Amino acid sequence: MGRAPCCSKVGLYRGPWTTKEDTLLIDYIQAHGEGHWRSLPKKAGLLRCGKSCRLRWMNYLRPDIKRGNITPDEDDLIIRLHSLLGNRWSLIAGRLPGRTDNEIKNYWNSHLSKRLKNSTAGNRSTCMGESAGKRSDAKASDKRKKKEDNEGICSRNGEAATKTKIYLPRATRVCTSSVAKYINNIQSMIGSSSRNAEDGDHTSWGMSGLKVANNGGQAWASNDEEFDGLVCDHDPSCPISLQKDIMLDDIFEEYQQLLKADDHGHLDSFVDSLLA
DNA sequence: AATGTATTCAACCGCTCCCCG
DNA sequence: GCGGGGAGCGGTTGAATACAT
Numbered sequence: 001m002g003r004a005p006c007c008s009k010v011g012l013y014r015g016p017w018t019t020k021e022d023t024l025l026i027d028y029i030q031a032h033g034e035g036h037w038r039s040l041p042k043k044a045g046l047l048r049c050g051k052s053c054r055l056r057w058m059n060y061l062r063p064d065i066k067r068g069n070i071t072p073d074e075d076d077l078i079i080r081l082h083s084l085l086g087n088r089w090s091l092i093a094g095r096l097p098g099r100t101d102n103e104i105k106n107y108w109n110s111h112l113s114k115r116l117k118n119s120t121a122g123n124r125s126t127c128m129g130e131s132a133g134k135r136s137d138a139k140a141s142d143k144r145k146k147k148e149d150n151e152g153i154c155s156r157n158g159e160a161a162t163k164t165k166i167y168l169p170r171a172t173r174v175c176t177s178s179v180a181k182y183i184n185n186i187q188s189m190i191g192s193s194s195r196n197a198e199d200g201d202h203t204s205w206g207m208s209g210l211k212v213a214n215n216g217g218q219a220w221a222s223n224d225e226e227f228d229g230l231v232c233d234h235d236p237s238c239p240i241s242l243q244k245d246i247m248l249d250d251i252f253e254e255y256q257q258l259l260k261a262d263d264h265g266h267l268d269s270f271v272d273s274l275l276a
Numbered sequence: 277a278a279t280g281t282a283t284t285c286a287a288c289c290g291c292t293c294c295c296c297g
Numbered sequence: 298g299c300g301g302g303g304a305g306c307g308g309t310t311g312a313a314t315a316c317a318t
Contacts, residue, residue: 016286016312038303054304055287090306105307106285 013047017056021046025053026061059102066098070107078104079112 013021028044034057037050046053059065070078074096081092089101089108096104 014288036303049288050303051289051305052287058305059286087307101306102286109308110284 011047012041012049012052014052017048017060021048022056022061025057029057029061055102059100062100064098065100070099070111074099075112078108082108082112 017025024044024046028040028046032043037054040046040050040053041048044053048056077096078092081095085091087105089105093099093101093104
């Protein structure tokens with residue numbers, strides 16, 4: 001993109017925030033409100049870039065942030081939403097009052113992805129894993145790597161690791177209008193190819209649409225294992241329409257199952273809120 | 277007790293989207 | 298319609314801490 005990151009400006013502090021900086025930021029925002037992050041540091045007397053200020057406020061200083069452990073309910077909801085939305089942490093965080101996208105992302109990477117990996121390890125190899133979990137792998141000791149190899153967790157003699165490559169989506173901002181576009185596309189897709197779905201049933205587009213839409217442009221699957229072999233988006237010879245045809249029925253079924261299991265009604269209300 | 281390893285989480289980075297002129 | 302700037306997002310990093318040997 002060419003534009004240099006604002007943090008590269010000389011003279012700006014980086015790293016952990018001090019109490020004094022926190023106080024300055026809080027005081028300023030309490031007095032003037034959020035926004036205008038670019039100019040905020042200067043006005044607030046902070047030697048930080050706007051991005052850094054925004055992040056600090058959003059992830060740590062905001063008064064409505066809930067500290068403490070993720071409850072089992074939240075844990076469950078995160079898993080469900082992730083199966084629906086993939087790594088759209090901000091959307092997921094939007095359904096968990098007081099939780100930040102960063103917190104949920106960290107929680108997922110450190111707890112849930114590992115747990116889910118283990119739970120599916122018996123069924124199939126999951127070594128294609130998410131890039132977000134890459135670091136723990138990279139940083140893992142030789143000892144641990146050897147252990148995993150011995151357990152066959154991530155490399156069936158090193159074959160699987162090289163055979164299948166999953167391309168994860170780039171970071172894209174999801175705003176209301178994007179979601180609306182998403183939904184329109186999805187509804188038209190479902191309408192034409194999933195005639196087994198009940199007409200007018202608003203739940204019919206959710207899971208399928210999200211997954212198809214995400215795979216339409218870039219190979220992606222939140223449950224990557226489930227889409228093994230369909231990761232052909234980067235192959236020009238594999239037209240998107242074909243992928244849709246292949247996946248829609250399976251995806252729709254998966255979504256219906258998810259809805260059945262959704263005894264709290266979170267998914268329905270979530271879907272409704274997106275449509276609103 | 278010392279050392280090595282694994283985990284957690286705040287913060288940074290690069291990219292993309294949206295808005296406005 | 299186009300381009301630039303601000304804002305937001307997800308991925309990644311690194312330091313601190315916890316845990317294991």
